[in-house]
Amino acid sequence: MTSSSTVLSSVAPVLQLRGISKAFTGVQALNGVSLSLYPGEVHTLMGQNGAGKSTLIKVLTGVHVPDQGQILLEGRAIRPASTLDAQNLGISTVYQEVNLCPNLSVAENIFIGRYPHKGGRIDWRGMSEQAGALLARLQVNIDVDRPLASYPLAVQQMVAISRALLGSAKVLILDEPTSSLDEKEVELLFSVLRDLRQQGMAILFVTHFLDQTYAISDRITVMRNGEREGEYACSELSRVDLVNKMVGAPAAVVRPAAAAAQPAVAAGSEPAPGRLPAFLRTLGLGRRGSLAPVDLEVRKGELLGLAGLLGSGRTELARLLFGADRADSGKVAIHGQQRQFASPRDAIAAGIGYCSEDRKHEGAVLDLSVRENMMLALQARMGILRAIPLKRQQQLAQHYVQALGIKTASIETPIAALSGGNQQKVLLARWLVTEPEMLILDEPTRGIDVRAKQEIMDYVANLCRKGMSILFISSELAEVLRVSDRIVVMRDRKTAGEYARDELDESSVLQVIAAGASHA
Amino acid sequence: AKPLVIGFSQVGAESEWRTANTVSIKDAARKDGITLKFADAQQKQENQVKAIRSFIAQRVDLIAFSPVVESGWDTVLREAKAAKIPVVLTDRAVNVSDPSLYVTFIGSDFVEEGRRAGRWLLERSAKLPNPVINIVELQGTVGSAPALDRKKGFEEVIGGNAKFKVIRSQTGDFTRAKGKEVMEAFLKAEGKKINVLYAHNDDMAIGAIQAIEEAGLKPGKDILVISIDGVKGAFEAMLAGKLNVTVECSPLLGPQLMQLARDIVAGKPVPRRITTVEGVFPAEVAAKEFPNRKY
Amino acid sequence: MFVHHPLFRPVAALVLLLMLDLLLVPGFFHLEIKDGHLYGSLIDILNRAAPLILAALGMTLVIATRGIDISVGAVVAISATVASMLIGGTMVLQDGVPTYVANTPMVWALCAAMGAALLCGGWNGVLVAGLGLQPIVATLILMVAGRGLAQLFTDGQIITVYYQPYFFLGSGYLFGLPFSLYLVGGVFALTALLMRKTALGLFIQTVGVNPVAARLAGLRTAVLIFFVYVFCSACAGLSGLIISANIKSADANNAGLLLELDAILAVTLGGTSLAGGKFSLVGSVVGALIIQTLTYTIYSLGLPPEINMVVKSVVVFLVCLSQSAEFKNMWRAFRTRAKANKGEAA
């Protein structure tokens, strides 16, 4: 069909999938999917949430057994029964959810299973040094002997990648490795990937970022509803077409992220952000060893963006505002009156909601159904005795499943059975149902596809217009710029300036964040 | 002279009998002005060994203990001997390769108790009309010394006799609850066939009696009830005519033990085996005996 | 499809056991009316299972929060002794005629006993939820010390009770059925209601599956955990009353010995995972019934006591296997392969 394959057809594909099908109870996750991966190419897999990307990857790395179809590695049919088999066959993988051991040190997480030995025993020093080197390659400079759990998701993501880069694989598979990284990290990762491509490694890459797709990939395979929509040479496919093919029906025109969208409050007759009354104000709010004292004001019905590099302390700030961590200095005032947040309960009582960046550990309650996961926060606020009637629960759940376009067999399916992106939406819904006065969104669009991302952000902006304040944290500068009324930049765990949305554009904000042009 | 120091390692407090035994020994020691180092083993042999070791370390004048089980005392007793500390066994024997490891054994004889129970049944059964006598047995904890011996002794006596048949035998763990539970099952399975209940201790008998009553039968009449120990509860049951006989197994070793200790430390010769005076109490004598039961 | 219902396997196991009895134990299902109430093996099983069921109910909630409570047996001993001592009553010989006298009014005695149980639960709760000790160690403390306390009260004696109304709890009958069944039914209904009609069930599961998320969603995790331990002890206390009332006495050293193990066993046989989260009250009840039926079967089969344990373990293994999906799959695969081989052979 497309010429791209003919271009490469001179070379034999390293990896071939033929008519792979996989069904879970209730969903046909994959339906006769074929795909061929050539040495020395970056092949991007795109598709909406729940399209079947992760499942495909899990099938070809031996996590799931396919119901039908075969996998050919260099022409030979293989049947990896476990991830170990896949690794031994030369397929190394970074899965969507970080799969590492929180209790082990960073270095061990990279090397476990293939320790460097010295005289019959593990060579710990050598291991640490190598690990440090590997991470440095991604410019992550951390103490590799500390347990993984003491680092945020972003770092864990980097560690997972480093683990995959270790050793010589023929095929490298990355399932949404960039979802919690920011431009800087992504660029570093890509430069590494380009080297590997040079060395003739075949790379299968999953992302929801169009920019990234076009920045790195040679070819794109689009999936829709568990089927292979088509395979295209990157150069021959425009963004709009790509999105249309992913979505199916020609989608509403996709605004290139950079182009400014409707700012939340500027629309209609609301007063300009400057004159909005404050909902929350902090004075020197801080916590030793984690965040320098911060003065912050969140106004009623505004969308305040927090920009910053990884480790700049945005999550820390969010957690302090929400009472998830105890502040050891400073004050918080809601509607002008002092508050002490000893626990999230207090913050929730004060009308604040917090959607954490780490859905696996801090968000999803995997055994419980979509409905139960959505009701949790609301029910918690209403207390044990006043149970929400089942009917009401179902209505709410149904409503948000539609509103956020959550792809699930039913509202009673356990959230564990949902795709990454869809889990994220459910957790967002958990807080939307509580209708908070202020909502803190830490990487809310992590792992959500282009279309849904826009829908969600517009939905959120809409809530703003209705008077909800939103604190929006995202590694995607473009998005922060697109939706925020005001932007607070953080650096080295303290605030590094505050800007009205039109004061900044991609380049200037990058400057502020990285170099730190003094605040005008 | 400085007061005599005795280290005593008790099995535990698994039954009223045991508690009475402990009390008796403690009181006796207090009366005689003997310092008693008491260690409770919570029914574990290893704890007893630990306790004895610590007694040795404390250089007590004499070590006494009621072994959880006969076997496995050689090593620690050798250590005691090496430390020149005389050892007295109470209420259970041990089998050691070298008899000189302990001075004497004072206490009752479980096998003999079993025999007595058997003999009483022999006499009593003469009066019974029925040709065969069906017996159900409530054993003590599986593998425990009294359970093994009381079963053995009882069988010695009635074993040869074709008239007696043990139709059911199950463990009741020496407790009332289990005794009742098991007896209920027996009654459902065997119904009216059961003529005699032989329980290895009073507690199980008391539990079983309740079961028999709830089954609409008359314990002591429809079913003869024989048990061992002779605790207060048993006598009350006998007064109420629900228990036919209890074979005494006296826990009141205290005074004898103290006397013995003095003699041994004073270097007087003592017999190798001292059996405590024990009786068999049929229901008839219960009323007379009841007031002077101490436990 | 009911075969896929989580409760199917435990129930099936129970039914299988009963069938076995039907074949091997003559008159197992035979029920008769004896002085105004039902009488027979089944009644015995239900009656004896009552304390275990209660303990299992409490344990279910604790386990759902990823906890465990091994102090159940000790709590049973405590409540049993407290009640028995207060009601007490001694037999005095008045010119040869035994007569009984009671001490404290029964209501007070029962309240005191349950109060003691609640205290124990509170203690466990504080250790686990408040101090954040690991459940098994936290409750180990009470498991060891609790029995000691009970014996301390009774001075190591078995407290025999002479007071008819008290016996009713354990061996009384109402409308032809053992009174204890009504107690169990009551507690079960209450618990089920709490789980259905309030958010308690949801919260307990959440805390069990993902405590961090629970806290961030604004749940009072500590309070919840505290509650389940108190609840568990309350159940244990109640079963303590039933046990002691049944044998008309309190045996501080043996009452409820190892009950905790049977309770945990019941919960897991009922299909609740010790990893916390989803739980099934009905399952636990069924589990308890399986255990009691098994015990009773062993007794009535007249097996030598030496092999009790072996039989019990084998049955537990079988029930577990029957619940393992993996085992079923392997079995199927094996069967199909066998068939295939036959095909080739033919």
Add this chain to the structure above:
Amino acid sequence: MSSLALRARASMASPYFTSLATVALLALLLGAGGAAYPGFLSLQVLLNLLIDNAFLLVIAVGMSFVIISGGIDLSVGSVLALTTMMAAWMVQVWHWPPLLAIVIVLLVGTGFGALMGAMIHFFKLQPFIVTLAGMFLARGLCYLISINSITIDQPLFVSMSQTQLPVLDGYLSPSALIALLTLAAAIYVAHCTPFGRAIYAVGGNEQSAQMMGLRVARTKVLIYAFSGFCAALSGVLFSFYMLSGYGLHAQGTELDAIAAVVIGGTLLSGGYGYVAGALSGVLVLGTIQTLIAFDGTLSSWWTKIVIGVLLFVFCVVQRALALGARR
């Protein structure tokens, strides 16, 4: 600086710290005993701690592996009893050479554990229940062999039991030595071999371990096999100790072992802890008992209560230290 603070915080809150706390508290306990009772701090009393708890130490070592991997093994006590029974039967009744008997029982114990491990992993059954059933089974088998206790007078066993290895002016039993060697070996395995690290990984997050391509199945089976082996070995030590085989031996030892491991600073939730902690845990329990024996005035129930109270004080202080450190 902040990162330094972070590190300090992390390290002090870690199980490593709690293990240290255990050691400190143990020293305190011993000190208290020495102050209260003359002769308590004599060398031999301390050595007796090792002699009398050798078997518990070995079991606890196996148990730490299981617990670190996020599981639990309730069968150890019964396997111990079964071992003593089989060993006794083989040398006393069948008159088999002692070494052969020992090898056989070790193999049986290992196999028993491996079997349970296989059931747990391949059939996705819960460790608690499988090992509980294993506990019943092993006890039951004891009674099938014999419900009586069997005295062992086989020379090798006797000499093992009665040999006294001089240490300064005290002595140690061969068993204690074996136990210490086992501990050393286990520490090496846990911290210096891939297998050992895999145990931690499985304990940290089994699914991840699988995804990272570790041999989870093999690891888990091996863990339970090892625990079974330790149980059997401690059974052998126990039969040296008691010179008898008996179905009622070592009842409830599994709980002591678990308690020891946890007191030693290992988390029951798995993933965190040190095998070395087992030693301090065992010694703490042993010391508590010795204290009570030295006091010698406690009735049965006060014994129980005091054990409980000491456990309580211990856990709370340990906890408080950890919390204080985290602040």
